[in-house]
Amino acid sequence: MQDNSRISTALLGLGGNIGDPVAAMSSALQMLEQHPDCRVTQVSRLYKTPPWGKTDQDWFFNAAAEVETTLSPVPLLGLALGIEQVNRRVRAERWGPRTLDIDILDFGGLVIKSDQLTIPHPRMTERAFVLMPLADFAPDFMVNGKTVREWLGEVDASGIEVADESRDWWRNPDKDMKGG
Template sequence: MPSDHFRPATLGLGGNVGDPVASMAAALQALDARADTRVTAVSRLYRTPPWGKTDQSFFVNACAAVETQLTPEALLDVCLDIEREMKRERIERWGPRTLDIDVLTFDNVEQAAPRLELPHPRMTERGFVLMPLADFAADLAVKGRSVGEWLKDADVQGIEIADASRDWWTKS
């Protein structure tokens, strides 16, 4: 059941199969079209080397800020539904995918629930999350440090800006 006030959340998006930019743009447009969720900021697009499983194509990654009336779990469900609509297939951990949407942070919620851990448990270790997130949320506190501080310690080798525009998601 949605609440009557909007709460901030951040999302990580990525993909490396098909046209990941089009998939991410469609996902953000779908979120923004909902009455209970609006997109408030979007990062630049980044081309990032594969992580975890390295014998695959480079990824395209971005982050977005939203305001939502949904609960954290309901926001996750909406994101998973969008992934399915975009034909996301979870074949192998860290493997190729058309679209991946992670709920990174949700207001000041800290939880270790099996279904949704907040903040995202590995976000502070991942340059491909921190770089785009720092585009609009460098001061956001996560686990006692700002995103910008975490980024200084993150491995960002091989990560490049693929599109410096922040309105890439509105163009298609």
């Protein structure tokens, strides 16, 4: 990274369920890793999860990552949205199918509420598909007064499966794990 004096840690949630979502998430993490202002420091295992919100669609693949960055929150959001576009993300339907979704779950413990960005992510504590991957490397991370582990104990995680035990799954995207 370019300027070590202002490094922040961001927690990201990644997911997708159309096309090759594992390759899209792998591409996203590699693009973050190659960006001069970012470094991927931790990645969860890869999970296969039932759809949430809009349930008449294919299952998702989900993961979480920790990224150190010299970017501030809004430029990091811009980078994430650009990476989604490179991976052909189309925002046609809320909670609908997507090739790739990148959410900023937390950014250095900041609380931000704006039209562009809300941190911590407003629904992360309700979603096992976010909490379970995050618990792989940050079970004691505090969100709204409780740890990720405590929040995970309060949500329905039924149906969620580990798709890849390796936390390096994103470095080897050639495995055949297409959604469906």
